[in-house]
Amino acid sequence: MTLEEMQYAKLVGTRQAIKNYNAMLNCESYKVDTIFSCLPFEANKTELTFSGCGALNPFQNDPKFQSFGVGSPLLVNGSTGYLIGPGTRNYIAKPNMMTIAPMIQMKPEYMGAFKTSYGLEPICSIALPIPILNEEIFDNIIKSDKDVNLTILSLVGREKVGEITYADVWDNNFFMKFDSKACQDCEECKAIDYCPTNAFIIKDGVISAINRSRCFNCGTCVRLCPDAFKLDLKSIEFEGSEIPIVLRQSDRFGAIKLAEELKQMILKGEFLLKKPTGTLDFAESIK
Structure with missing residues (x-):
């Protein structure tokens, strides 16, 4: 469904x-x-x-x-x-x-x-x-x-x-950059293995591009492959x-x-501001 x-x-x-x-x-x-x-x-x-x-x-x-x-x-x-x-x-x-x-x-x-x-x-x-x-x-x-x-x-x-x-x-320092030319045909790509949002577009076993709708700019790939990823x-x-x-x-x-x-x-008038109907009452401590 x-x-x-x-x-x-x-x-x-x-x-x-x-x-x-x-x-x-x-x-x-x-x-x-x-x-x-x-x-x-x-x-x-x-x-x-x-x-x-x-x-x-x-x-x-x-x-x-x-x-x-x-x-x-x-x-x-x-x-x-x-x-x-x-x-x-x-x-x-x-x-x-x-x-x-x-x-x-x-x-x-x-x-x-x-x-x-x-x-x-x-x-x-x-x-x-x-x-x-x-x-x-x-x-x-x-x-x-x-x-x-x-x-x-x-x-x-x-x-x-x-x-x-x-x-x-x-x-x-909000946006991660990727150089596909620096992406080598490594025997094992830890960036692919550990990307937390599966944001890579893979072609012939190599990262060819970043799916920006998935990328969280978290920096994990930069840590694992600083040559191809910059942030x-x-x-x-x-x-x-x-x-x-x-x-x-x-x-x-x-x-x-x-x-x-x-x-x-x-x-554009597509989102109207409104007064709240009630206040936010927060706990004084966590139980």
Whole structure:
């Protein structure tokens, strides 16, 4: 059965648009299979992965939820839907949202599965308009990535071990480039094996192009084959050592693209701003 054959199909997202997540560091002496790495996570604080789009996050732009709430319209994977309320495992320091939207209008390039060394994780893209109702909202919107903290957690145990900002990981380094001429006929192509979204177009066993509707710009291929794939993944200073970033589990390029789609829909009158019907009430702590 396909979506076209369904009379009714809606997607409910139970925990989305978390107010930025964390960076992960494996402080143990052994590798770990985890949802925070496409390959087994290397040991001894030798690599870093992270999630979150930094200054683009709606909860970052309006941390007091003055411009949106229950019933606010938004885009879910390109489809117009609504904010239902706080999502699962929400609390005031890390708010998230629950959403609903028609599946038939969703665009595949904004959704799907992301393969990690511990299994599949869902991809879902949210764009939410932030009306500038007052100076406080404006002051938050103009903040940049350097104003948004990114907590570093120990992979095992989840203790906080450090803190950087999103400016340390994002710096107009959103789009991965591929040079097909540099792609050699290797006996084994680890980039193909470990691409978390199966984004490669293969011809005669060799990568001939990138399926941009699938590519998440995560950087896994750059890590495995830096000759053919180019992307500044950056690195951070931690305890006197330079630690490379090996995976981004948020697609800043895709986020900007979806936000621009929402902007154009608003300008054309295809997406109407509405007052929320209720406020967002988040838990004071996680139980």
